Amino acid sequence: MADYNPNTETTGLIGWIDQRFPLTKMFKEHMSEYYAPKNFNFWYIFGVLSMVVLAIQILTGIFLVMNYKPDASLNSAGVPVAFASVEYIMREVSGGKYLRFMHSTGASAFFIVVYLHMFRGLLYGSYRKPRELVWIFGCLIFLALMAEAFMGYLLPWGQMSFWGAQVIVNLFSTIPLIGPDLSVFIRGDFVVGDATLNRFFSFHVIAVPLVLIGLVVAHIIALHEVGSNNPDGVEIKALKDASGKPLDGIPFHPYYSVHDFFGIAVFLFLFFAVVFFWPTGGGYFLEDNNYLQANSMQTPVHIAPVWYFTPFYTMLRAVTDPLRYIFVALALLAGVMAYLRGNMPQKSKIKVLAGAVILALLLLIWKSAFVGFLIMGAAIVVLFFLPWLDKSPVKSMRYRPSWHMGLLICFVINFLILGYLGVKPPSPVGGYVAQVGTLIYFGFFLLMPWWTSVGEFKQPPERVTFKPH
Amino acid sequence: MSDQNPKELNEERRKLLIATGGVSALGAAAFVTPMVASFAPSVKAKAGGAPVEVDIAALKPGEQIVTEWRGKPVWVVRRTEEMTAKLSAHNNDLADPKSEKPYSMPLPEYCNNEFRCRPEHKDVMVMVGVCTHLGCSPEGKFKEGGGGSLPEAWPGGYLCPCHGSTFDLAGRVFKNKPAPQNLDVPPYMFVSDTKIIIGKDEKGEA
Amino acid sequence: MRANIVKLVYLVTACMVAGVLYLMSFGAAHSTTPPLKSAKVNLSDKASLQRGAAAFRDYCFNCHGLSAVRYNQLTKIGLSEDNIKQYMLTTTTKPGDMMTVGMNAADAKKWFGVAPPDLSLMASAKGTDYIFSYLNDFYRDETRPTGWNNRYWPNAAMPHVLWEEQGTMVPIMEDKPDPADHTKMVPTIVGFNKATAGKRDEAGYEQLTNDITNFLFWASEPDRQSRHFLGYIVLAFLLLLAFLASKLSKNYWKDIH
Numbered sequence: 001m002a003d004y005n006p007n008t009e010t011t012g013l014i015g016w017i018d019q020r021f022p023l024t025k026m027f028k029e030h031m032s033e034y035y036a037p038k039n040f041n042f043w044y045i046f047g048v049l050s051m052v053v054l055a056i057q058i059l060t061g062i063f064l065v066m067n068y069k070p071d072a073s074l075n076s077a078g079v080p081v082a083f084a085s086v087e088y089i090m091r092e093v094s095g096g097k098y099l100r101f102m103h104s105t106g107a108s109a110f111f112i113v114v115y116l117h118m119f120r121g122l123l124y125g126s127y128r129k130p131r132e133l134v135w136i137f138g139c140l141i142f143l144a145l146m147a148e149a150f151m152g153y154l155l156p157w158g159q160m161s162f163w164g165a166q167v168i169v170n171l172f173s174t175i176p177l178i179g180p181d182l183s184v185f186i187r188g189d190f191v192v193g194d195a196t197l198n199r200f201f202s203f204h205v206i207a208v209p210l211v212l213i214g215l216v217v218a219h220i221i222a223l224h225e226v227g228s229n230n231p232d233g234v235e236i237k238a239l240k241d242a243s244g245k246p247l248d249g250i251p252f253h254p255y256y257s258v259h260d261f262f263g264i265a266v267f268l269f270l271f272f273a274v275v276f277f278w279p280t281g282g283g284y285f286l287e288d289n290n291y292l293q294a295n296s297m298q299t300p301v302h303i304a305p306v307w308y309f310t311p312f313y314t315m316l317r318a319v320t321d322p323l324r325y326i327f328v329a330l331a332l333l334a335g336v337m338a339y340l341r342g343n344m345p346q347k348s349k350i351k352v353l354a355g356a357v358i359l360a361l362l363l364l365i366w367k368s369a370f371v372g373f374l375i376m377g378a379a380i381v382v383l384f385f386l387p388w389l390d391k392s393p394v395k396s397m398r399y400r401p402s403w404h405m406g407l408l409i410c411f412v413i414n415f416l417i418l419g420y421l422g423v424k425p426p427s428p429v430g431g432y433v434a435q436v437g438t439l440i441y442f443g444f445f446l447l448m449p450w451w452t453s454v455g456e457f458k459q460p461p462e463r464v465t466f467k468p469h
Numbered sequence: 470m471s472d473q474n475p476k477e478l479n480e481e482r483r484k485l486l487i488a489t490g491g492v493s494a495l496g497a498a499a500f501v502t503p504m505v506a507s508f509a510p511s512v513k514a515k516a517g518g519a520p521v522e523v524d525i526a527a528l529k530p531g532e533q534i535v536t537e538w539r540g541k542p543v544w545v546v547r548r549t550e551e552m553t554a555k556l557s558a559h560n561n562d563l564a565d566p567k568s569e570k571p572y573s574m575p576l577p578e579y580c581n582n583e584f585r586c587r588p589e590h591k592d593v594m595v596m597v598g599v600c601t602h603l604g605c606s607p608e609g610k611f612k613e614g615g616g617g618s619l620p621e622a623w624p625g626g627y628l629c630p631c632h633g634s635t636f637d638l639a640g641r642v643f644k645n646k647p648a649p650q651n652l653d654v655p656p657y658m659f660v661s662d663t664k665i666i667i668g669k670d671e672k673g674e675a
Numbered sequence: 676m677r678a679n680i681v682k683l684v685y686l687v688t689a690c691m692v693a694g695v696l697y698l699m700s701f702g703a704a705h706s707t708t709p710p711l712k713s714a715k716v717n718l719s720d721k722a723s724l725q726r727g728a729a730a731f732r733d734y735c736f737n738c739h740g741l742s743a744v745r746y747n748q749l750t751k752i753g754l755s756e757d758n759i760k761q762y763m764l765t766t767t768t769k770p771g772d773m774m775t776v777g778m779n780a781a782d783a784k785k786w787f788g789v790a791p792p793d794l795s796l797m798a799s800a801k802g803t804d805y806i807f808s809y810l811n812d813f814y815r816d817e818t819r820p821t822g823w824n825n826r827y828w829p830n831a832a833m834p835h836v837l838w839e840e841q842g843t844m845v846p847i848m849e850d851k852p853d854p855a856d857h858t859k860m861v862p863t864i865v866g867f868n869k870a871t872a873g874k875r876d877e878a879g880y881e882q883l884t885n886d887i888t889n890f891l892f893w894a895s896e897p898d899r900q901s902r903h904f905l906g907y908i909v910l911a912f913l914l915l916l917a918f919l920a921s922k923l924s925k926n927y928w929k930d931i932h
Contacts, residue, residue, distance in 0.1 A: 038931055063504045067511070077742035077775040079793055087743040087795065091897065092512035095503025098902075254927055261489075262924045265917035272913060276906025280799070291800035291895075292792070403681045410688040417691050424698065433694040436687060454677060468932050469925070478929060485923040492916050499909070516745065516771035 027253075030224055035249030036256055037230035039464040043124070044231075045263035046117035052264055053110045054216065056271075058209060060103040067093050070201035072157060072194035072294070082157040082197060083293045101279040107149055108285045109271055111308035114142060118383075122408060125395030126229040132387040134226070137219040139384045144215060146309065146380075148208045151200040153306060154192075158290030163303045165200075166192045171316075174370035191296060232464045233395030239462065248464045284423075302425045310422025311415050312376045315441065317426060318434035319372030324363060326439070327371070331360040334446075375438065382445045389448040394460050401455030411444045520668035520675070522660070525593065533609055535598065538655060538667050542598040542606050545665065552611075552625060552638050553592055557583050559624055559637065564644045565651055572601045572650040577670060580654050585639040587659065595657045595667060596640035598627075602648035605631040611638070707854050709826055714807035715885055716892045718900055721753035727890025728752060730883060732763060734836045735794065738783065740776035743795035744894050747771055751897050752890075787832040798895040803888050810837065810884040814844045814867055826864065841880045842873030 008018040018024045067089045071081035089096035118138070121127050127135035154165045169192060173183040188195030227237055227246075236246040250256075280286040284307045289300050305313050319327075335356020339349045363371055382389075397405050418437045421430050510518075518539045525545060528534055533546040560566040568576050568585060574597075576585070584591040598606050607627035615621040618633060626637040632647045640652030656670040668675045717723065728749060731741070747770040749759050759770055765777070776791075783790040798806060809827040813835035816824035821834035835841070844867040851863040875883060896902075 059504065063507050066507065074780075077740055077773065077793065078780040078790060079742055084743070088511070088513065091743060091748075093507050094509050094511065095506035096511075097896075098503040099507060250931055255931065258920075258924045258927045262917065262920035265913060265920045269910060269913040269917055272906070272909050276902055276909060288800055288802070291796040403678075406681065407684060410684055413688055413692065417695050420695055421698075427698065429694055430698055433691050433698075436691060440684070440687065440691075466931075469928060478926060482923070482926050485919065485926055489916070489919040489923050492912075492919055496912065496916055499912070512745065512748075516747075519769070519771045 030220075031253035031257070032251050034224060034252045035236070035246045036228050036252045037234075037236045037246075037248055037464055038250045038255075039230050039232060039248070039466040040228075040256070040259075041231050043116070043120035044228075045260065045267075046113050046120060048260045048264065049113045049267050050110070050117055051216065052267065053106050053113055054212065056102060057106045057110065060099045060106065061205065061209075063099050064089065064103055065205055067096065068155065070155065070198050072197050080157050080293050082155065086156050098275065101275045104286050105271060105275045105279060105281075107152065108281060108306075108308065109274075110145065111149070113267075114145065115308075118142070119412070121386075123397050124229055124231055125233050125390065125392070125397075127387045128229075128233075128390065128395050129387065130226045131223070131229060134219060134222045135387055136384055137215055137222055139380075141212065141215045141219060142383070143380065144208055144212050148204060148212065149306070149308065151204040151208070154197060154200045155204065156290060157197065157294045158287075159292045159294055159298075159300050160287045160290040160303070160306075162192055162294035162296065163300060164305055165196065167303055168305070169196070171369075171373045174367065174373055176366060176370065179370075193296075229395065230464055231396060232398060232460055234460055234462070234464050236464065248466070304423050304425075307419065307423060310420075311418040311441075312379055312422075314418040314422040314434045315379050315438045316372040316376040317422070318431065318438045319368050319375050320431070320435075321368050323435045323438065324368050324371050327375075328360045328363045331356050331363060335360070379438075379441060382442065386445070386448075389445055390452050391449045392452040392457070394457050396460065399458040399460045400452075401457065404452070404455060407444065407451065411440070414440045414444075518668070520666050522664060522666050524664055526663035528593075530592065531611060533611075536667065538597075543655060543667055544594070544596055544598045544609075545667075546594045546596075546609075546638065548592050548594055548638055550592070553584060555624055556637065556639050559622070562622075562643055563637070563641045564646070564649065566641060568641065568651050570650055572653050574653050574655065574675075576654055577656050579670075585641070585651075585654060587657075590659060590662075593665070594639060595654060595665065597653040597655055599653070600629040600631065600634055600636075600648055601642065601650040601652065602629065602632055602634050602646075605629055607634070607636060709808075709812075711802075711804040711827075712808045712811060714803040714888045714892075716803050716889045718889075718893055720889065723886045723889045724752035724893050725754060726883075727886035727888070727893075728754070729762065730887050731890055735887070736774070736776060738776060738778055738787075738791040738833075740793045741774040741795050741894055742776075742793050744774050744897065745771060746774060748897055752893060789832050791833070794891055794894065796895050798888070798892040803892050806891060807884055807888040810887060811881065813838070813841075814846045814864070815870065816846075837880075837883070838873065840873050840875050840883055843870045844868070845870045 004019065008015050008024070010018050010024050014024060067085060069081050069085040071085075073081055075081050075084055077084075086100065089100055091097070093099075121135065121138075150165075150168065154161045169183055169186055172186060173179040175182060184190060186196075187193070188199060227235075227249075230236065230248075234248070236248040239247045241247055274281065274285070280288075287306070292300075304310065335353045338344075338356070339353045342349055342352070344352070366374075392400055392404070394400055397408065414437050417433065418441065421434050421437070424430060521536055521538045521543070523534060523536050523545055525534065525547065528545065528547045530547050530549040531552070533544050536543050536545065568581070579587050582588055584594070585596075586594050600607050607629035610619060610623070610628045611625045613623060613625050615623050619628065619635070624637060626635060627640075628635050629648065634646040634648035635643045636648075636652055637643070640654065642648045642651050655667055656672070656675045657665050657667045658670045659665050746759050746763055746768065747756065749763060750756065754763070756770060764770065776793075778791070780790040801809075805827060809825060812825050812827050813823050814825070815822060818824075819830065821832070823831075823833075823835040823838075825831050825833075846864040847866045847868060848862045849865045850860040851865070853859040853861045873880065893899075
């Protein structure tokens, strides 16, 4: 702990605070003397936009909670109180409809922005050493965000709210031995009902937002500790001037505060265009079926999760017995390959082979519904391992063989296809495409140690590529 | 761009900072508007405060009907001729005999007379039954004469059980009591001789 | 070898895109519901909205509630408070009340098998084209308890409440390939004949159903138009802000070389 220092640079009120709280010190460290690479491009706006959307969700959420009632019971008109309270906000609370539309648009905007933010990471190797922890915090944020969105979606208590929750919570019942009891425990009842609504309300309003905020702070602190990556994948801290500042770095404030402000203004234009003119998003941001109140006696013809979950939902649905057997075979194959070709000590090789055999046996015993659930989880968990899967000698796609970018584009197209399939009802053709898509998704990541290390790489420059503007 | 001169650049920077700052402040205010507006009473709250109709056909002289308006008890009392006539007699015992200091709502102009009610129906008194001290609802003590905590020359009126404030049959507070002001008189009007509507008058809904 | 693997991945991706495109066209062609008719909704047409409100009161309000709308909100379609009192209120309702339906939900279930849904948000849930198509598609079907059926909501528990206006329609049947299995032929409705005339002719009935649809569209968001109006102002403002922000940013970045 530092001794009380009466001699700070600042004076007046700020000086008084600075002697007792590192205000100016933190501002310098994270804004005016935090050196960021000067060659950030379009892909670098999405982190800031994520924070903006988080702020919008929290602010609108605070005011929505003042008028929303988490109560599944029917009022005298036969309408669930929760559902009716949303219409009350839309029609009877001054400004209520704009708060609601901002919050619903914000939910979809959050995922658009976060997926693009993650894509930037894939483009430029932002998850590589020493930024692995930044990426891991980010993956945790992604997980928390999915939980937050899932629980928030139950609150309007429409048909999709109810049945989406019913289906997803029922997934837990596929877990061997403890599944059914676990589902009842999660729901607080035998079916999704008032108990579920109230606990999801608590999680959505306070528990998960606190976790999200904590993770975002950790994410940024971890980033600032090592400094930002850039489109060239060049470490700007490698070349410093006489005073210790990176040659290719510029103070975040004012250059990026002002640049990001412009990016935020453009984003807000698009955001409010949707809020005012297209809040339903063609049935993707506010689903048609959710304008019908929850009815436990009548399942909608087609239940699909909200668009941002669909790629993972497709993978869940894709796991039928044939695909499960393929995974069994792949697990065995991976174990055998690791034993024959891996460069590990003999003991480790045996452990890996044994692990692979056990995994293959379990996949064989477990039912496809449960394995599908595991695959869906694995699709998210595999992201955490990205820093260790990518063995490319250069970080950025710019200096990797062009077919690396080709594979990345195929991955993105595949991800979008998986998403599209998740919105549609199951079909034979769709089923096959989904299964191939699932294998491509996992292949992209799990084969990365191999494909990222081969090819003709270009030499990244010492200095970043930058055109003054 | 053509301006290379650092002085020009700084001048432009200053102007842009002010312009952008100003527009952003407007934007922030606009953003916050629906949040602040959502605090105002909603349509549902306002509907709950809608005017209330009261049928006084069966109301006999010396009797009172208690109804509710905006969550508060409202008394409609039909004074006898004697009660009405004697109203000015004890003006010296009242803290505010001319009703110059209203409590929570202004006295309607048509009630600015010695009866504190509409002169065409000077026997019908409408007032909000909430004590102006701390909000309890006083009890009716219409019988003349003293007894209990009431003075000898009690003309009839109301006694608040919480802290002993007393009011006459026009809702005016007696001197030296905890309550400082007369009872509120809400806007009201006669839709017919036997029906009044409370919370609405010629000027519209309250 | 590596190049071939990469080409294989490209090929597989292309096949998947093809598969998806096939699904997109495939899905549309095999729906068993006939294509939707277009409703002409127009929130500025107050006359239409008022006719729709009157028709709603006469034909729909006995069973279907509009419980998110208050009677006094009907001033937004141009009805005066007196109009509302005289034409829309019942003996027990006041202008500030919500438009809840008289029928008790438990009774409704007993009589119809299902409680008639509240219609406050039906236009948002199903779309105006659907509602319009639905109201125009009731036909005689002796096999149903109500005597009526509808291709847009097969075996609906709802009778054709507007039959006196439209008249009775009977289906013209022809054998057509089964959408689920093209090798089979099934009797399919290809059109309707009017068996008995109603109070209105075809154009008149279409206007009636369009008015009801328009009214329900209004009811799903009573002040939709003010949202659009505000939207133009907000977007113009944001355009200005983005322009200023761009100039400010460019000014600062002239420092960077």
